[in-house]
């Protein structure tokens with residue numbers, strides 16, 4: 001199916017350029033729909049996917065189709081959606097107009113609502129949910145660096161899309177429970193906002209107990225909301241979701257001993273939400289913490305820390321000065337006041 005036809009990348013930023021780059025290295029025909037600033041980088045020196053494991057290849061400009069014109073999807077067999085959640089509906093309209101009606105659409109986004117948005121706007125098309133567990137940093141000059149480990153997971157379907165798309169260095173696995181997988185990823189993504197507010201590399205932030213405790217509290221609010229809805233999240237890591245809060249609360253030396261060495265995180269990795277704040281872009285907080293606060297409000301649960309974090313991220317978005325570089329105490333102070341109804 002995929003052999004001759006293109007794999008379209010709908011919104012080539014960090015994830016789209018890395019995944020598209022690895023697919024191109026694996027011999028697939030790739031067509032990237034990108035913004036002019038991304039195109040200019042790749043025009044200048046090619047597309048360079050690199051990884052924390054030492055992988056480093058540059059794909060010459062003429063070996064990929066790259067444009068801001070969505071007509072690049074005209075012969076796509078598969079379209080991978082890699083825009084931020086707020087842009088999913090607009091990208092679905094683009095796909096409806098430009099991709100063949102039998103192209104398979106796969107969401108490689110965070111959050112739990114993107115697949116439904118795509119299905120709604122693309123009725124009759126095959127739309128699959130996906131989950132990217134690893135972090136990618138845009139380092140400039142066409143370089144997109146994978147900074148953590150893990151395989152992409154895609155909803156199982158009869159065309160065996162996950163297996164068909166897998167290439168060396170970029171494995172994709174099928175799942176029969178994509179909803180559980182996406183809810184499990186949402187739990188991990190509750191740290192995206194903390195990392196964005198902290199202005200620290202993920203490795204440094206997760207090495208500090210004060211930040212891990214805050215992450216554990218976020219997880220507890222998230223798990224309570226999911227339990228109230230009857231949702232059973234599947235962890236993207238070997239650690240079951242319910243074990244994560246107590247493990248995160250362990251003192252630094254014990255945490256480091258038990259988990260630190262198994263955490264494959266490049267020292268420079270930071271969350272995609274930190275990148276959004278740095279570039280003055282709208283974040284995905286409404287699709288992550290916002291989902292938890294919405295369930296909590298509907299179910300009469302308290303989620304003061306999630307609410308506080310949504311407020312702080314919105315404030316940082318409005319100020320457009322990048323990460324505010326807050327401490328856990330600065331974040332917690334407000335959440336305790338909210339919890340007391342002040």
Ligand SMILES: NC(=O)C1=CN([C@@H]2O[C@H](COP(=O)(O)OP(=O)(O)OC[C@H]3O[C@@H](n4cnc5c(N)ncnc54)[C@H](OP(=O)(O)O)[C@@H]3O)[C@@H](O)[C@H]2O)C=CC1
Pocket residue numbers: 010011012013014015016033034035038068082083084085087090091094108109110111132133134135136137271272281284
């Ligand atoms: N980065 C990471 O490490 C990870 C990200 N994810 C998830 O993957 C998804 C993508 O994230 P990420 O790659 O970081 O996001 P990016 O913002 O880096 O990439 C999305 C790109 O799509 C562009 N875009 C949006 N609309 C269009 C359009 N109509 N035509 C052309 N280009 C368009 C954006 O441009 P512009 O900004 O100008 O709109 C941007 O360059 C998100 O849901 C994220 O949560 C999941 C795992 C890890």
Ligand SMILES: CC(C)(CO)C(=O)C(=O)O
Pocket residue numbers: 110132133134135136148188189191192270271272273
């Ligand atoms: C991989 C991870 C969890 C890193 O924070 C992520 O999904 C993101 O940055 O959006």
